[in-house]
Amino acid sequence: MFPRPIAKARPAVRVAYKASLPVALLVWLLPLVAVALTSIRGAGDLARGNYWGWPGEFDLVQNYRAVFVTSPIGLFILNSFRITVPVVAASVALACMAGYALAVYRFRANSWLFFLFVGGNFVPFQILMVPVRDLTLRLGLYDTTLGLILFHSAFQTGFCTLFMRNFISSLPHELIEAARVEGVGEWSIFLRVVMPLMRPAIAALSVLIFTFVWNDYFWALVLIQGNHAMPVTAGLNALNGEWVSAWNLVSAGAIVAAMPPVAMFFLMQKHFIAGLTLGATKG
């Protein structure tokens, strides 16, 4: 193990290390601590110029209620869910099939298609912006959640396919061969033999895609105009512009907006990290 395990160090070093952890954590998360504190700060604090100190008055309930009552953030959050959940389902489903095809079958265009998905996944959004916006307009889906869902589903399919293909490749191929010998059809092999083994990969991908899509801001700007379909990232930015000095309310909004992906991360931590570090270990 590197660095040398701290358990083998002198007691003084050990104590110092353990003591340094919470301090480092506090410094590292200072921005978040500040937001959390500000979100429960009373308006009086801000008037007195107490922006960063310990709150003089606590208005937790009042601030969070104010955000929901005076702004459409409830609607924004709902919109974010209405966009994110279908995208996760669609892109993971598409990628399961495509990844399966690329991992199991040998055909001439195989690697080309694979690298098309990989490469497409890294292109800058801006090169897609004008045509995608135009297409969405022409489909009559501009300013609707469906327009955003279709784009995100398609785009995320690239990364998902890369992920799924690598995962299925690592499964024992004999399993599929055995099923074929038994006379099981190709579709049934996919559904009954391979799918059950893909559960961890599906879980990992789902949390990742949820976070990516939830946090998207650019496409919400490009494809959405009205509050009725706006996700919380773009909504929060608009609120920040409106409530210039009401830091406590914007903070409460930021906490609300950050909550779902954070909760997702904590619930599915193992899967999340496994998904993210895919390929970081294999040489």
Place this chain on the structure above:
Amino acid sequence: MTTTTADIATTDWRAQPRRRLSRRVAPALFLAPALLMFLVYVIAPIFASMRISLYDWDGVGKMTFVGLGNYRELLGDDAFYTSLKNNVLWLVLYMLAVPAGLAVALYLNQSVRGIRLVKSLFFFPFVISQVVVGVVFGWFYDPQFGILHSIGKLLGVATPAVLADERYVTYGIIAAGLWPQTAYCMILYLTGLNNVSPDQVEAARIDGAKGLRMLRHVVLPQLGPATFIAVVVTVIGALRSFDLVSTMTHGGPYGSSRVLAFYMYEEALSEYGYRMGYGAAIAVVLFAIMMVYISIFVVRMIRQDRGKR
């Protein structure tokens, strides 16, 4: 399931051709939906943008062919050069996230009680939206109430209004971006460190290697894959920097914090009229820069793949 040789012998001649056919068609069917979506929304738009970049177009009216006119205009556009220069700055400074992530990973790669929770909390900045990051850092830099200003006042040092000062604005935004990016690199390295062979480390330790020398000669070579991924995601993150610029400064002051990604958006969908063709030309330049890195990545993946099969 029990399939006797007799069964196979009797059914073989009929089942085999059909199954062979289905095995031929199956990959196409499995691929079709994903491929169709990806072609329509990702691959085709790349080429469409390249075409649009040769036109003058407001997004609704008629398109007028101008050839390389948009690109010629770019060459004389100061805002374009500012964006390009800032993109280079982003690329260079964003790379700090890689060693910083490694440093944090080394710091946290211990097994004491509660370290798992600490690790996940360190990863937090990457999970939250960049809009939130932008909003918070915007407050940090606030010239009146910001924490930077407060600290400066405490120490008796005059602090600049970072986001309103052309000299510092891009650095201020990059600093905000480094926060989540370092967290990302950290998690990549933590996983990498997990897979460093303990035998080699022990062997080197017996030979008297330790500290930085151990890191350089024994550990880092084994972290190669993690470093590669960290560099790739950091480059892509740097070139994609849009959210922070948009939320923190909107490109200002006087367009001095623009990057190509933001300038393109501004030109294509600005309040002064849509210039889709010009925007597309900027996007093509950004794409060309990105393509260099995408190619390196894909070529490496092809090699890796060949090695495995």
